[in-house]
Amino acid sequence: MTATRITLRSLATEAGVSPMTVSHALRGSGRVSAEVREAVRALAKARGYQVDPVLAAGMAQMRRRPGRRIESVLAWLNVTPDRDPFAGNPVFQLMWKGAKAQAEEAGYRLERFWLNEPGVSPERLAGIFRARGIEGVVVNQYYRQAAEGGRAPGLAFDLSRFACASVGTRLRAPDIHFAQADHFACALLALRRLHANGFRRVGLVCPPSVDAITGHRVCYAYEGFVKHTREMKAVPVFRTEGTLARGDGGEALERWIARCRPEVILGWLLPWNLTRLGFSVPQEVGVVTIDRVPAPGYENCAGVDQNHVEIGAAGVRVVIEQLRQGKRGIPETAAATMIEGRWVEGESLPAR
Numbered sequence: 001m002t003a004t005r006i007t008l009r010s011l012a013t014e015a016g017v018s019p020m021t022v023s024h025a026l027r028g029s030g031r032v033s034a035e036v037r038e039a040v041r042a043l044a045k046a047r048g049y050q051v052d053p054v055l056a057a058g059m060a061q062m063r064r065r066p067g068r069r070i071e072s073v074l075a076w077l078n079v080t081p082d083r084d085p086f087a088g089n090p091v092f093q094l095m096w097k098g099a100k101a102q103a104e105e106a107g108y109r110l111e112r113f114w115l116n117e118p119g120v121s122p123e124r125l126a127g128i129f130r131a132r133g134i135e136g137v138v139v140n141q142y143y144r145q146a147a148e149g150g151r152a153p154g155l156a157f158d159l160s161r162f163a164c165a166s167v168g169t170r171l172r173a174p175d176i177h178f179a180q181a182d183h184f185a186c187a188l189l190a191l192r193r194l195h196a197n198g199f200r201r202v203g204l205v206c207p208p209s210v211d212a213i214t215g216h217r218v219c220y221a222y223e224g225f226v227k228h229t230r231e232m233k234a235v236p237v238f239r240t241e242g243t244l245a246r247g248d249g250g251e252a253l254e255r256w257i258a259r260c261r262p263e264v265i266l267g268w269l270l271p272w273n274l275t276r277l278g279f280s281v282p283q284e285v286g287v288v289t290i291d292r293v294p295a296p297g298y299e300n301c302a303g304v305d306q307n308h309v310e311i312g313a314a315g316v317r318v319v320i321e322q323l324r325q326g327k328r329g330i331p332e333t334a335a336a337t338m339i340e341g342r343w344v345e346g347e348s349l350p351a352r
Contacts, residue, residue: 205267302346
């Protein structure tokens with residue numbers, strides 16, 4: 001006997017609502033109440049309802065039509081200590097740009113919220129989200145928090161009722177889906193390009209805080225590449241924290257360069273970090289930044305664009321996919337979306 005196919009219409013008939021209401025409920029739209037959303041989702045789960053991918057694609061295309069009013073809101077949850085972490089931070093600006101564009105393309109509006117807003121407790125903020133029908137949350141945390149294990153100060157926000165993902169860095173408390181740069185691949189991209197151009201003595205600048213943020217992937221890539229690539233010379237990794245100015249790590253950097261004599265330095269630094277110490281770039285030493293962004297100081301620097309715009313967009317896609325599938329809360333296993341970077345030529349490398 002052939003099983004009866006469960007459809008939006010059959011769910012609507014059983015629930016005593018319209019098919020449009022069922023559609024809104026399964027998508028997490030704020031146009032239906034929280035009670036109706038929960039009831040419809042529970043019924044859909046009990047009946048084994050599965051989204052028709054062809055129908056879902058068609059509906060997504062309809063929501064993208066020019067001039068169509070955006071109905072649903074996604075939250076960009078800023079859990080950093082700063083109300084406006086975008087000011088002076090090109091990485092956050094790029095991620096927001098990609099996330100906002102992706103949300104709008106899918107028919108959503110992305111709205112910023114600050115977890116540490118005075119007078120608004122995490123519980124109250126969650127209540128505001130529920131009252132407004134916001135069921136998708138993109139978490140934007142501070143890199144320093146990631147270095148400290150992903151525990152943002154005051155992060156008591158309960159994500160159990162929301163589709164969620166973090167962008168830029170992995171959030172481990174709680175451990176949710178995330179989108180970030182593939183730091184291992186970015187480092188290998190730079191190292192392979194340098195090797196192909198004839199450089200054999202490449203030094204890496206990677207302080208402990210950055211090493212923790214990247215999950216040690218840049219150091220692993222560097223050490224593995226040097227060990228297994230013919231003619232590459234091993235150089236001890238420079239791990240001193242600081243701005244690399246004199247009095248804040250600069251002297252240690254000078255000693256490291258004098259002792260190790262790298263042809264090129266790869267890492268989280270820019271040519272002016274060396275020129276202010278008296279080095280000529282690229283005549284004395286070349287510089288390759290592993291996180292090149294369109295900001296002052298980076299203009300002529302060779303390096304890897306980590307594609308932060310796409311990272312932001314990917315985080316939104318992860319959240320929207322959970323909404324489409326009716327999934328909420330902390331996953332049993334966090335899934336990573338790793339974005340590869342691209343090489344950018346620059347004058348900070350000596351000609352070869």
